[in-house]
Amino acid sequence: MPGPFAGFKWLALVNDWSVFAEGFIQTILLSALGLTLALGLGIFFGLLGTSHVKLFKLLNRVYVEFIQNTPLVIQIFFLYHGLPHLGIMLPVFVVGVLGVGVYHGAYIAEVIRAGVESVPKGQLEAAYSQGFSYWGAMIHIVLPQAKRISYPPLTNQAVNLIKNTSVLAMVAGGELMYHADSWSSTNLYYGPSYVVTGLLYLSLCFPLATFAKRMERKLEVSS
Amino acid sequence: MIKVQGVNKFFGPLHVLKEINLNVDSGEKVVVIGPSGSGKSTLIRCMNLLETPSTGQIVVDGVDITAPKAPITKVRESVAMVFQQFNLYPHKTVLENLTLAPTLIKKISRDEASESGLAFLERVGLREKADAYPAQLSGGQQQRVAIARALNMRPTVMLFDEPTSALDPEMIQEVLDVMVDLAKEGITMVVVTHEMGFAKQVADQVIFMDGGTILEKGSPEHFFTNPEHDRTKLFLSRILR
Ligand SMILES: Nc1ncnc2c1ncn2[C@@H]1O[C@H](COP(=O)(O)OP(=O)(O)OP(=O)(O)O)[C@@H](O)[C@H]1O
Numbered sequence: 235m236p237g238p239f240a241g242f243k244w245l246a247l248v249n250d251w252s253v254f255a256e257g258f259i260q261t262i263l264l265s266a267l268g269l270t271l272a273l274g275l276g277i278f279f280g281l282l283g284t285s286h287v288k289l290f291k292l293l294n295r296v297y298v299e300f301i302q303n304t305p306l307v308i309q310i311f312f313l314y315h316g317l318p319h320l321g322i323m324l325p326v327f328v329v330g331v332l333g334v335g336v337y338h339g340a341y342i343a344e345v346i347r348a349g350v351e352s353v354p355k356g357q358l359e360a361a362y363s364q365g366f367s368y369w370g371a372m373i374h375i376v377l378p379q380a381k382r383i384s385y386p387p388l389t390n391q392a393v394n395l396i397k398n399t400s401v402l403a404m405v406a407g408g409e410l411m412y413h414a415d416s417w418s419s420t421n422l423y424y425g426p427s428y429v430v431t432g433l434l435y436l437s438l439c440f441p442l443a444t445f446a447k448r449m450e451r452k453l454e455v456s457s
Numbered sequence: 458m459i460k461v462q463g464v465n466k467f468f469g470p471l472h473v474l475k476e477i478n479l480n481v482d483s484g485e486k487v488v489v490i491g492p493s494g495s496g497k498s499t500l501i502r503c504m505n506l507l508e509t510p511s512t513g514q515i516v517v518d519g520v521d522i523t524a525p526k527a528p529i530t531k532v533r534e535s536v537a538m539v540f541q542q543f544n545l546y547p548h549k550t551v552l553e554n555l556t557l558a559p560t561l562i563k564k565i566s567r568d569e570a571s572e573s574g575l576a577f578l579e580r581v582g583l584r585e586k587a588d589a590y591p592a593q594l595s596g597g598q599q600q601r602v603a604i605a606r607a608l609n610m611r612p613t614v615m616l617f618d619e620p621t622s623a624l625d626p627e628m629i630q631e632v633l634d635v636m637v638d639l640a641k642e643g644i645t646m647v648v649v650t651h652e653m654g655f656a657k658q659v660a661d662q663v664i665f666m667d668g669g670t671i672l673e674k675g676s677p678e679h680f681f682t683n684p685e686h687d688r689t690k691l692f693l694s695r696i697l698r
């Protein structure tokens with residue numbers, strides 16, 4: 235009986251490379267859009283968290299705690315299986331973008347909040363005293379300073395987001411993990427399929443993680 | 458230029474400003490003194506609405522800034538503030554610190570803002586530091602840059618909140634010199650400071666605050682020769698030694 239990594243299984247994979255390529259491209263698209271959404275939500279809810287308005291703070295807490303303390307799989311299932319019962323049918327790609335976007339948005343909100351709170355209060359006051367509006371002060375004065383300290387944890391979130399797109403496989407998400415799963419469940423060539431898939435994720439995540447590490451070290455040196 | 462009328466300020470249960478009335482004429486130099494916690498910072502921070510008075514009215518250059526829909530960002534363009542901790546923008550060069558608000562807020566062209574910015578840097582003796590970052594400057598130099606940054610907004614009023622009290626002793630004078638030089642112009646200045654030498658040199662009016670009220674006001678001579686209240690005498694004897 236041939237082993238799980240028998241040569242002909244690799245050949246079969248090479249033959250069907252376009253299946254994996256399609257999944258890989260979907261994963262990249264999903265990650266890019268999901269990350270964009272996560273950043274938008276994260277910045278918005280993170281800033282709500284730094285507000286002095288109680289209601290805004292509360293909104294931040296509800297979002298962050300609710301999302302961080304329930305599994306991503308359940309959130310995806312809710313979007314995919316739950317929403318149709320409320321009459322909302324979303325294409326699976328949209329479910330994916332929403333799922334990882336909302337999930338990582340909650341983590342990014344905490345990163346942004348910590349980053350903004352690390353900027354001394356005097357910076358916002360100086361900006362106000364020169365006639366800046368809240369948003370003007372945020373965009374030109376506070377966020378550029380918060381960015382420095384937020385970059386490494388933000389990059390880590392990007393890495394986690396990419397890996398977490400694989401959860402979409404559970405609802406036939408059309409991304410890399412799904413294609414790997416379905417390709418190998420028909421021919422049972424699991425070995426090469428998962429090795430290649432793992433390497434493809436690695437090729438996306440490793441450079442990002444290395445970048446984050448390097449920046450973290452740079453920040454340590456400069457502070 | 459600045460009219461403070463019946464202003465009260467509460468922080469929770471804390472009554473920090475009590476029925477403050479104060480007039481600052483155009484071009485006048487007012488020095489505010491008083492013990493720690495007496496409300497000096499709160500008072501001048503009310504003048505550009507960094508703190509909002511709980512009750513009362515403040516009119517700056519004819520604009521009631523305490524009115525519900527006051528154009529406060531507009532007013533702030535001409536009321537500059539210099540802080541104890543300088544609060545320069547650390548991610549910008551010295552010159553960028555000077556040009557950021559003029560270009561973004563006042564919509565002055567970059568060239569024009571740079572040109573006037575360099576002139577103000579020259580005036581505070583730091584033109585050669587235009588491309589440095591704030592962290593590369595000494596405290597005294599940073600505060601002079603902060604003053605130049607304020608000036609590049611072409612303000613009509615300048616508020617100073619203890620501009621020299623975070624500085625090492627040997628750097629205090631270089632900042633005071635710049636401020637004395639500035640006081641020769643028509644600009645209105647409100648300065649919280651305990652530098653009585655500076656008060657003597659430039660102040661038209663000295664205000665002594667205690668426990669959230671203006672206990673005594675008068676010329677610098679008045680405070681040096683015959684202060685009225687015992688609290689004032691005690692305070693002055695402490696800071697003059
Ligand atoms: N944001 C705030 N929240 C609560 N209390 C405050 C706040 N700002 C100031 N206070 C309190 O108000 C009082 C007056 O403070 P303020 O800073 O105006 O005094 P000050 O005269 O400037 O003192 P110092 O010489 O120490 O700077 C103090 O008791 C201070 O603790």
Ligand SMILES: [Mg+2]
Pocket residue numbers: 497498499618619
């Ligand atoms: Mg003070």
